[in-house]
Amino acid sequence: MPDLAVYILCGLSAGLLGGYLGLGGGIVMVPFLTVIAGLDFKVAVPVSVTAIVFNSFASSNEYLKRGMVDLELVIILAIFMVMGNITGSNLSQVVPAEFSRLVFTVLLVYTAFSLLKGRKTTERLAFSDNRRKFFTICVFLAFFTGIMAGLLGVGGGVILVPVLYLMIGLPLTTARGTSALMIGFSAAASSTVYFLNDSINFSVVAPVILGIIIGGKLGGFLGTLAKPVVVKVMFFIVMLYLAFRLGYDPLMELL
């Protein structure tokens, strides 16, 4: 019973962050499940990717409704990202958890600082389409993102959105929408691999998903009440703490 409450809290935090700040859930779920709930890193990752598949139903729908998804790009890049996900998820069987934890720590610190710094919200007025020019590199980056996402249990939006925005030249909101829909397919590939390898802890998945549902709704509500700066600073501190706890042991072993 206390465990269930902690799992719900993990999902709630991920949903809250997603609903309020537009961050993906994996970057919060994996360290929360590992550090706070005390689960093994390799148990936390499959739970996270499964919850991400569920979360993508709601997150991408908002962008679809507003016509802010490049559907052709979704299909092309999803093919390569899914292949990367399958590779990454299978690699996680052989890659030591300490290595994955260290890579995740770097990703967490990067995300925490980008969250605090904030993104430039200036939207492009003219649509610049560089998809032919940067096709090969985008395909490679989609594949690479897939590997990292499958290995670390994250969606991959932290890499995808800058690729779509800065390289392809999509407007920022369309880049986010396109990424949100793609993540649903790629996380499904990872989840399938983990499911077939019997790596998913079923007693953790359901409460985490319930937490995401509540957190997502709360995040939307919080957006009307709290100042973004307060929440950003709060999550920045939490993420740095999680990064420290997640990376300390593997780093000490390495040194």
Added chain:
Amino acid sequence: MKENYFDTTPLIKWQRWSWYIFSAYFALVTVLFVAGSGIAETLTVWGIVGILVSTLLKIFLFVIQFQKAGLFRFSLLSYLLVVILLSTVILKYWIL
């Protein structure tokens, strides 16, 4: 003349209803976990299978809509995405 375009309405409806159904489903499963019911874990397995199948069917909606929009190359690519997603299952159960 009727213009062909990718209609996102079926996709939006599919995702919305999937979210509603699986939200209610996993809320119920969590209650069963709290109550200590033995069936909760089995129901979670089927819930995950449901989410994955729902995602797969979402790609078939892409196929249909791309065909309706006359974008046949993209409908073929959507089929390819289905094949890649299913390849893990095929490899696990029929080949390896």
